[in-house]
Amino acid sequence: MTNESTPGAGIPRDAQPDETGIIDLEHTRPVPRTEATPSGPDAQEQSDARDDAWFDVFGPEHPTQGPGVPARADEAWGSDRADALAEQAHRASYAPPVIASGAPGADGAGMQQDPTQPGQAAPGAIGGSGGGFAWPAPSGAAVTFRDAPVGPGAPGDPDAASPTRRRRRRSRSGLLVAGVVGLCLLSGLVGGVAGQLLDDRVNLAGSTLPEPGPGATDRPAGSIASIAATALPSVVTIKVDGGAEGAATGSGFVIDAKGHILTNNHVVEGAAAGDIEVVLSNGDTEKATIVGRDASYDLAVLKVSRPGLTPLQLGPSSKVVVGDQVIAVGAPLGLDQTVTTGIVSALNRPVTPGSGGGDVTSYINAIQTDAAINPGNSGGPLLDLNGKVIGVNSAIARVPGASGTTGGSIGLGFAIPSDQARRTADQLISTGKATHPIIGVQLDQTFSGEGAQVSDKSTAVTVGGPADKAGVKPGDVITGFEGKRIRTPDQLIVSIRSRAVGDTVTLTVKRDGKQIDLQMTLEADPDS
Template sequence: MSDEPTTPGPEPTAAPEPAVPHDPGAVSGDEFAPTPAREQTGIIDLHDTQAIPSRRTEPQGDDAWFDVFGGEHPNDGAGVPARADSAWGSDRADALAEQAHRSAYAPPAAADPATGPAAAGAAPASGAGSPADPIAPETSGAAAAGHTAYAGPVPPGPADDPSAGASAAGTLLTAPAPARRRGRGRLGAGIVALCLLSGVIGGVAGQLVDDRVNLGGSTLPQPGPGATQRPAGSVANIAAVALPSVVTIKVDAGSQGSATGSGFVLDTKGHVLTNNHVVEPGVNGDIEVVLSNGDTEKATIVGRDTSYDLAVLKINRTDLKPLTLGASDQVVVGDQVIAVGAPLGLDQTVTTGIVSALNRPVQPGDPGEASYINAIQTDAAINPGNSGGPLLDMTGKVIGVNSAIARVPGTSGSTGGSIGLGFAIPSDQARRTADQLITTGKATHPVIGVQLNRTFSGEGAQVDDKADAVTSGGPAAKAGVKPGDVIVGFEGKRIRTPDQLIVSIRARAVGDTVSLKVQRDGKELELRMTLEADPAK
């Protein structure tokens, strides 16, 4: 079977509604709040506050309530805001009114022993019932009986002066506060101070319990032990385990420039697996392997294979932990995967995605040196530099070697980047090839011994109709394949193109027995054959 490459042919907002003017007097079906003109409650600013009238007047119209409590003119009128020290709204005035109210209910002052009871019953200077003192008849008797008469709060006057308290017993409205009232005041102040102190202590204690006060100087909470641990099977946990085994490969090709790729540790002997196209420029140059901890090691090429796009390097380290190669034949579409590598030279990069397709025939490389990959397709972000890095499953095992990415038709290779279509060499194929490269320095390729017609436009892979198209004594000849036959099936899978047949054969091992379905003269035939190694390799 020919290994010549296949050259792909040409790629067969609504306008806003007008604002409706608001009618201050209207109430719509869903607008139940009163408009400003009918407002019955609200917040009044301090500069709009005035004295409340002594008696309530009937509202005059819809705006009467607002007229009472809000200033209606900036200069004069009933609605002019009152001063802050006016009779209503002043702390000083409130304090005086409260003092007068308390004084009206205060008990009488104790009688002076020097004057005796007679002093308490002395008539006022103006005489009882004198017109000059209209309230004397009501107060003098009560005072003589030892009771305080209530006359209501009055503005402060001489009665507030303790020195004048005994001069006019008949008109006494206030009395000096007893000493016990001052004691009560001090007791109340002490209780308030105790409450404040308790609040402060309680607040500090609560902060200490919440771990929000750090006596060391930091005020931010700190994560506890184990806060950075991740459960087994999570992307973070798998990445933490795999990253030390993933390396960055730097190639110095001298005048031809330099390149960067990825790879991963295969065993404890210092073998590293990567892509052939990563190390090929360094065949006659220098190759370095940069470990996850930053150590740099010189590397030598153990073996490489163009057809499989795989290569094995060797470094002088035996203390590295290898990654485990999984079984790619157990992978199904939709499996979650993790790609690790150095895309664009950014080492230790982790991306995630799923397996988006299987057995995708991919033929990267230049004509004459093309690779044939029966690839695992993934939407995990893969970019130049990811080549040679591992594609991991959710157990941390390698199921593929990242090798190629798709690019938009018509663009050059230098402008390629992740568009959600990346391709990896299946781990089953990578394992066989790596074993062969480590053992012999080269890999064997299974063949069936036919030459394919690249100009055939029908579905399937047609064997050339030349007499020597089927290798004499080869697997195909032994199975009965003839020139001109069209191979339409391989191992029960439909074959549509020559490349699909080639990658399907390359995915198998030398010595495997496979089945072919061929069309000949309008009939379909089932043939079986055993794959053999390519004698040219």
């Protein structure tokens, strides 16, 4: 590393610099002269001036007057004066630090140094106590931001005429250039980091991934998450050990504070010789007993001796319309506390889920839904967006040809309407059995036309029954019930069973090519 105070120090005089196209001031040496060597008293001064002329042309600073100025210094292009003016304009436009002669006490704008303490920043300077930045400056010079004419060679510069001082001036200018370059590099670094912070939002304190704030897990009332959180503690998993009849798993839900649980009959019908265990939402298990069950409606009520259970509220299924959003809760495939969602995809769908004891067949005027329902969901609640039970999940459709032990959700699930479930549950809790409304006719199951045909046998209409009182005759085809079209016998059966004993209904029959409306009052089945 060379000594900055002596340009060219350490370089042999006969060494040739590399021809790189870059002017290296430290390696530049005087060009040999061909004219005669001066003589006389002023020979040494003339020789110094001639030798220094090379540096006057290629050095970083050029005087505007004196022996080193070329003859045509006022040329608009290529002259030293034009270069000096261009350099001055460039420095003024970017406001770089410049060398201003004089002692301390110049105006305090910008950066300045105490000339008696080289390298120490004055208050307010960059890097000093004022929060600024400073670099060493030559003695006797103050570094400041100004637009005044720059440094050596400017009018009034006392060092302009001395060749020896010009050499020292070049060393100082080298320091200044190094300082300016350092400031530019620092500015570029600070600007680059600031740009990165703005563009990428770099968080120097840690990860930039957002953290959930207070209340982030709260859910608005009416949301599926909120409804599920409220309903899940009231939904149970039912495990039946039927002994020789085998085991079964289903679902149920609490319907009152006394520990009554509503489920499907086909879930618990095999427990006559076995045990029923109820698994609560917190994992606790309780033994359950059967209060009553009804194969015709495929419903059953259990009871556990566990106080403090929270019941679900039964809503009005008569208000449900196709397209309503619904939530199914249960233990499909034994996976307890499972929540699925969907919509009501159809109403008044006649289905026959499960199998009753003996020759009894279940008939349900079901709510159809596309919420995922699988084996194990049976007996669980179907909720509306108010969190009320509008149905009891009971059956799923199966692809034609599939065996009874296979199949899962294909988007066709069925639930017993809550209006029917409420009536039946009340009856089972009160008396241990449920009553079924009837009209007192036998239907011809071989009829292939539209509607439900009363058998043409003389005994097809029960004497003194509701149909007989209303005027129904053997052979009549029932085509309407309460203003709704009847297409199949099953549709008529589930329509009647969806009503309560004592209800007055209108029956539309077709007889001899004519349609007749008949009114009747539903009565209880004496065999139920």
